């Protein structure tokens with residue numbers, strides 16, 4: 001039986017492996033990963049500090065335990081370097097391996113800005129357990145953290161760091177937090193709540209340069225102002241890892257281009273998770289990855305299955321202002337209707353015919369999440 005090879009042991013890789021094993025206990029399964037293969041919940045990385053979680057306590061299982069559970073051979077600390085889709089083979093840390101079916105679950109890289117200054121390279125980002133270990137060490141015995149980016153991950157870290165007693169500055173060229181997910185009034189409620197928790201906002205401004213200064217850093221912002229901090233965390237977005245797929249001749253766009261069956265443009269090569277683009281959608285969130293993992297497992301087990309995406313709201317883990325968002329699909333015509341009170345914000349996005357296409361709920365309004373989700377059409381039916 002030709003081996004199924006999964007590259008990556010994040011949520012995408014482990015979900016498809018687990019679901020596949022429910023359907024097929026015989027086919028040899030090989031997983032290769034550049035990290036140590038621990039199973040952990042990545043969303044917890046942005047609210048782990050205040051609750052004192054360490055990389056060790058965040059890891060639920062080691063690679064060896066996962067290998068036993070999944071009846072898989074898991075090779076850790078090895079890197080996929082090239083794929084030859086014609087020969088059904090690949091180079092992994094210098095070794096040539098063959099596959100019957102290959103699944104790319106290689107995730108995404110944090111976007112790095114090419115900033116001026118003698119400490120521009122010192123910015124941290126947190127996208128895996130090892131990054132979290134570095135970040136935890138960098139902030140230990142320090143007091144101030146500056147976060148570039150007021151998106152979901154930036155806001156979650158800001159809230160968590162305030163909870164852990166840090167002085168937090170957040171800088172973003174947008175004029176309200178979560179600009180890609182929330183209409184302005186809803187973003188302003190988040191801004192007020194996090195300011196109440198201790199966040200110092202620098203909105204409508206970008207970071208231009210980062211220089212060393214005493215034991216920390218000086219940031220120069222685009223309006224000419226400066227701020228000093230001990231640690232700089234960059235949270236300005238992720239870019240799907242597509243290089244290896246592109247070099248192998250696979251179609252790529254923002255992500256590795258795949259059909260509804262998660263099949264790439266090359267025979268027997270599939271992709272899911274943060275690296276994949278399904279019918280124009282790059283959805284780097286837990287729920288779509290679980291959906292994709294189940295569908296792909298069935299396809300790998302012999303029954304070609306299209307992924308479906310129901311409406312999948314994302315919970316923003318900011319206890320100072322609990323928020324749930326189901327953004328309207330890109331390009332949807334319509335407008336936001338916002339009702340804003342001191343304890344709740346309810347923003348509904350309706351198209352011209354009055355149908356609900358998205359929502360954003362903040363504060364006490366999050367209680368309406370399930371009812372509104374039921375009203376939304378599926379993203380991919």
Ligand SMILES: Cc1cc2nc3c(=O)[nH]c(=O)nc-3n(C[C@H](O)[C@H](O)[C@H](O)COP(=O)(O)OP(=O)(O)OC[C@H]3O[C@@H](n4cnc5c(N)ncnc54)[C@H](O)[C@@H]3O)c2cc1C
Nearest residue numbers: 008009010011012034035043080106107273274284285286
């Ligand atoms: C801080 C943070 C908070 C988040 N919070 C939420 C949330 O609240 N809700 C939500 O829905 N989503 C959240 N997300 C997003 C969600 O966690 C991700 O979408 C998901 O974990 C991505 O899983 P993945 O398997 O695609 O990628 P990853 O988990 O990044 O896994 C990629 C794997 O590929 C391996 N790899 C990469 N390149 C190679 C190579 N060349 N050779 C071998 N192995 C390779 C890596 O070692 C790794 O094992 C959050 C993300 C972050 C960073």
